[in-house]
Amino acid sequence: MRRVLVLAAFALLAGVGTAQVDPFAFMPDGGRGLMARAFPTPEAQAEALAATRSAEEWLGALTASDLSERERATLAAYLSRVAPSDYVQSLPPDGRDLALVQCQSCHSLFSGYLMQRRDRNGWLVIFASPFHKDIPMSQTEREIFADYSAINMPMRVEDVPPELRF
Numbered sequence: 001m002r003r004v005l006v007l008a009a010f011a012l013l014a015g016v017g018t019a020q021v022d023p024f025a026f027m028p029d030g031g032r033g034l035m036a037r038a039f040p041t042p043e044a045q046a047e048a049l050a051a052t053r054s055a056e057e058w059l060g061a062l063t064a065s066d067l068s069e070r071e072r073a074t075l076a077a078y079l080s081r082v083a084p085s086d087y088v089q090s091l092p093p094d095g096r097d098l099a100l101v102q103c104q105s106c107h108s109l110f111s112g113y114l115m116q117r118r119d120r121n122g123w124l125v126i127f128a129s130p131f132h133k134d135i136p137m138s139q140t141e142r143e144i145f146a147d148y149s150a151i152n153m154p155m156r157v158e159d160v161p162p163e164l165r166f
């Protein structure tokens, strides 16, 4: 029981911590973050997630939202891979989530990710190198990652906090 409480307190602290200082707030929102902005209510999100559309059709469906063109492309790509579904509560990791979790353990995010200019295929081929092939990401996750990265990378050096430019 005590262990459960300690874990719960830890989870709470972790949650508060990330809400206060997200060291990666400078990175463009991925599909999960954009979802909440384009569809502010749980009902609207559920309705959106029920639809089956291609990325191009999603792009058309999102024109009325306040998102920028790049954000619409990011969200359209994400939704074309995760919808239709009923998981409003816990959407699958988006490209931003995947880059943060999977691409920092062996080298810097800055050189290996944030400064890389690649198209979708250019991102997908990364997974073929011997040192990358065992990265634990499903094919769908690799696609979601490649979509996001092709649309949102590279970042401008001046938009990355100086302490991460290595």
Ligand code: HEC
Binding pocket: 099, 102, 103, 104, 105, 106, 107, 111, 112, 113, 116, 126, 129, 131, 132, 135
């Ligand atoms: C298991 C360790 C490991 C992980 C995890 C990892 N890398 Fe790498 N990566 C390497 C190694 C080793 C090299 C080659 C030596 C170097 O450049 O540091 C490399 C090189 C690269 C390069 C330059 C060479 C090339 O293949 O073009 C890029 C770009 C890159 N990684 C991107 C990524 C991305 C994106 C991710 C997350 C999806 C990632 N890496 C995760 C180990 C890793």
